Amino acid sequence: MASIYLQEWINKSELDYYTMFVKAWIPFNAWYMDNFYDEVIPRTTDRKIIDFIKDNSNRYRDKIISLLRSNDEHSNEFKMLLSNLHFELERHPIPNEDERISFNNTNLNRNNLPSHVVSFRHHDYKVEFRHTQPRTTKRWICQIISKRGTNNTIHYIDLFNWSLKELHENPSYIAIPNDKKQYLDACFAEMNPKKPEIIILNPTTNSQGVYIQPSSSIEIDKNKNLYFINNYELVSRVIIEILYDLRCKLFHGELHPISANLGIYKYAYQIQNILIKELI
Template identity: 45%
Template sequence: MAKKNNFSDNVARWLNIAELKIDYYTQFVKAWIPFNAWYMVSYSIALNSDKDRVIIDHIKDNSNPFRDRIINLLMDATATGLEFKHYLAQLHLELEGHTVPSHDNKLSFRSLFVKKNPNSSHTLSQGKFVYKVTYDETIPKNQNRLKCEIFDSTQNLRNIYLEDLPTWDKTLFDNHFPYQALSQTKKKYLKECFLQVNPKRTENIILDPKIQSNGKKMAPLGGVTIDREFSIYFVNNPILISQALIEMLYNLRCILFHGEINPTDTNQKIYKYAFLIQQILIQELQ
C-alpha cells in the first residue's frame, strides 16, 4: 500500500514537471531516444530480440561504437574527454548524495550489478575442512539450483554437510536451519563461498583517494583519474567502467520511464549529468 501511495505522489509531481518548459528529465529522454533507435536497428534482428535488456547486455559485453566511445573518452585528455569525465564525476557525486532506488538497492557506482557473475562454484580450504558452494542456473527452476557442502580432508574428503536450496537467496540461506546449526567458524567460511557465487554480484568501480597525514588527498595507485579537483578515481579497467556506465544509464532510464523516480529538484541534478553524458555519447552514432 505504501508503494502505491508513493507512485501517487510521483504522479502529482510529474504533472507539475510537465508544466515546465525545460527540465533534465525530459532532456535525458530526448537523448535516450536516438540511442534506443540505434540499438534496435543495429541488434534486434541479429539477436532475434526486441527486449531492451537483452540488447543492452549485448552492448555492454561487446565492442561497438557506443561502448568504444566511453573507453576512448576515459583516456582522452582533450577538452571533450575532460568534459565527459567531469560530468561522470558529478553523476557519481549526485548519486552518492541521494537515494535513488533500483530493485530495493541504492543506485551507486560503488555497488552496481554490471554483468552476470562467471563464477558458478567456489571452494575454500580452511584447516581440515573444505567448503564448497555451487549454483547452477541450468537446472530447472522447480529443482534445487544451489548446493552447499563441507568435506573433512582428514577422512578422504568425507562429506559432513550437504544442503540443497532452490535458488541463490541470502535470507533463505541465512535462515536455513541446517546452516544455523553449524558452528560460527563453519558458517563464516560457507557463507564466504555462498557470496562468491551470487549470480548478481555487484561491482565497485570507485577507488578512494589516499589521505595523507596533513589531510591532503592523493590519487590511488593504478586508478583512472576522472576528476582531480573532486578526487574522483575509478578502477583501472576501462571496459568495466564502460559496462558500469551503460548499466547505470539504463537503470536511470528504467526508473524514469516507469515513473519510479521522485522528480524533485535535487534528483533532477542526477538526470542533468546523465543527459550531458548521453548527449556526448550519442554523437558517435551519427
C-alpha cells in the first residue's frame, strides 16, 4: 500500500534548486542596490546596475577573478562548477530572446557598428544599418557590389531586423550564387547587434594526438578539455551575465521548471552561493 506514494516521496527528496538560486540571488540583489543604485546618473534598474558590476572593480567581480586566477582547492571547486554549468547549458538549451544562454554565445554590449564591408576578388560585400530611419522601415541593407567598371550593385537585400533566418529566407538572397553567399554571411555576422563574446578555446593536440591546454588560456576542466581565454575581466563579465540571464528567466516566469533544467540551476546556485559569501 505504501508503494503508491513512492514516486511522490522521491520527488520531495530532490532539492529545489530553482528556489535555492532565488534565495542566493536576494542577498546579492540587496547588496548591489545598497551600493550601486544611483538616481543621479541614473543607475536605477537591475540591468544597469549589473552592467556596472560587470564593467567595474567590486567585491563580487573581483572574487570571480581571484578564483579564476588561483589554483587552490577552493578555486578548483569553483572552476568545476563553471564546467558543470557550461555542459548542463549545452545539454539543455535555455533560449534568451533570439539566442540561447550559453558560455559559447554571450552578448555583453550592443554592437553599434554602422556598416561593414568584406572585399573578395572583384566584389565588395556590404551590410549597413540605417539607424536614423524609422523602425517601421527596412533599415538593414545588404549589397554585393561589383568592383569592375562603375561599381554597380548586383545584389540588394533590405530587412526589417538583423536576423540570419530572415536573410536566408529572402528571395533576393536565395538568388545569389552559392559561392558569394559565404562572404555576405560573414559580413552580416560582423554587424550582429548582439555579437557574442567568444571565451572558450578549443584544446590543441601534441604529436601523439593527445589533447593539451592551448596557450594563453585558463584551465577550467582538464578532464573535459574546457579552457577559457586568458582574459580574466572578460570571462568574469560573461559569468556575471549568464547568472543574471538565468535569474531573469526565473524572476520573469519565462522558464519551464522541468527536471531537465534543474541541473542548470543546481550549479548556478552553487556558484552564486560561493560569491555572495564575499559580500558579508
